[in-house]
Amino acid sequence: MQTKDYIACKIKTGDSLKSLAERIGLNNYKQLQNFHNDICPKTELLQNFEITKGNTLYVPDLKEVISLNNEIKKGETNQPPLKPFKLKLDNLIASYDVTIDKTVTTGVIEKTNKIAYTLNLNYLINKDDLKILRVTKSEFYINKIKPQSKIQRLALFCSKAYYPMDLLLSKHGNIIGINNMPEIKKRWLDNKSNLEANFNGDYAEKYINNVNKKLLESNQLEKAIISDTVLNTLLLPYQRLNKTSKTVFNINYYKYHINLKVSQEVESNDTKNNTLTILQNGKVEDTRSYKDLLNPNDVNNNPFYIKLPKIEGTLNSSYQVNLEQELSTKIKAKYHIDYTTSKSKTTILTINHINN
Structure with missing residues (x-):
């Protein structure tokens, strides 16, 4: 270890390098990463x-x-100003x-699943001041294994009807x-x-009927796609235009539109x-509780309604963008939502x- 003066800090839920740098008064959180790596064991x-x-x-x-901030200030004076940039959806052809x-x-019980697939995006045309983006999707893997159970295979075969899917986007890139x-x-x-014929039983019948209703009798599929976390995360740089080096904005997360x-x-x-x-860092700004998300009508219709603590959460994401190709090449995003003190996702x- 180096001889620099430091404090060992335990990382808590919601902490990020940026929030911790701000807390100690450090002007650039990349310096915090460098400082930590100079001090810590290799592991x-x-x-x-x-x-x-x-x-x-x-x-530190x-x-x-104070010493690091002086170094940052000295370095910033030697940096050329960032030029404005903009990503365009037009002519986008990419696979991810x-x-x-x-x-x-939930309480002390933790359940983790890893889903993997390939997503292909192909810009088609402008239509009535809207953009059309074709999306195709490969078969998915669950925890590195092809769907094995009857339920998983049923979900896979049902979802095949959805693709190719032509998304309607606003001129700003919103689905x-x-x-x-x-x-x-x-x-x-x-x-x-x-x-x-291939999937029978009560569960299969109920699942197929639900998909049938979703597609033929309601706009549930459109609602699900409009709030799809993967697609919205992928399209976010196009939605924001990225004309300035710093900006603040609001986004909605998941089906509850948090x-x-x-x-x-x-x-x-x-x-x-x-x-x-x-780099993007965000916090939940929502007055609703988990109960409000599940039963939104209770607020106005239930005379015995009791207000519970509001949900909390954070977002930390990074995008590597190729300006010549006008697309994102590497994206890492972490959404953490605390619905209650004992339930989180x-x-x-x-x-x-x-x-x-």
Whole structure:
């Protein structure tokens, strides 16, 4: 270990390098990563900007903070100003390997699943001031294994009717609907009888009926796609336009449309490789409790309604963007939501561009 003056800090839920740097008065949280790596044992090195609850982070004391801030200030005066940049959906053709790590914690019980698949995006045309983006999706793996159980295989075969899916996007890149619903409905009806012949039993019958209702009798599929976490995370740089190095905005997460306030900034600009890194940090700003999410009508209709503590949560994400290709090449996003003191959900998305 080095002889620098430091404090060993236990990482808590919701902590990020940025929030801890702000707490101790350090002006650049990348310096906090560098400081920690100078101090810590090799087994505790931080390879990126992610930190894990329960681990130890070595942070500088006040004297070192002042010294580091002086170094940062000196370095900033020698840096050329960042040029504005913008990503365009037009002509987007890209494939991504997607991995979703979901961990649900209820009390002391923790359940984790890893889902992986390939997503292909193909920009088609502008239509009435809207953009159409075709999405295709490979078969998925659960914990690195192809769907094995009857329930998993049923879900896989039902989902095949959804793709190819033509997303309707606003001119700002927000998902507002599905353009080829008639085609999706036809694919479903063509395969429905085959599904019913191969999957029987009460659960299979109920599942198939629910999918049938979702596609033919309601707009549930469109609602699910509009709030899809993977697609919205992938499209976020296009939605934000990224014209400035720093900005603050709101996003909705998951099917409950939980509101998060997000700050975004350009962390680094690699002019040699024509790439830059965008970092986003956010916190839940939502007055609702978990009970309100499950039963939204109770607030106005239940005379015995009791207000419970509001949900809390954080978002930490990074995007590596290739400016020449005008697309994201590496995305890592971590959504953590505390629904109650004993129930939480953590979703980690890893999305990597496939070089064809």
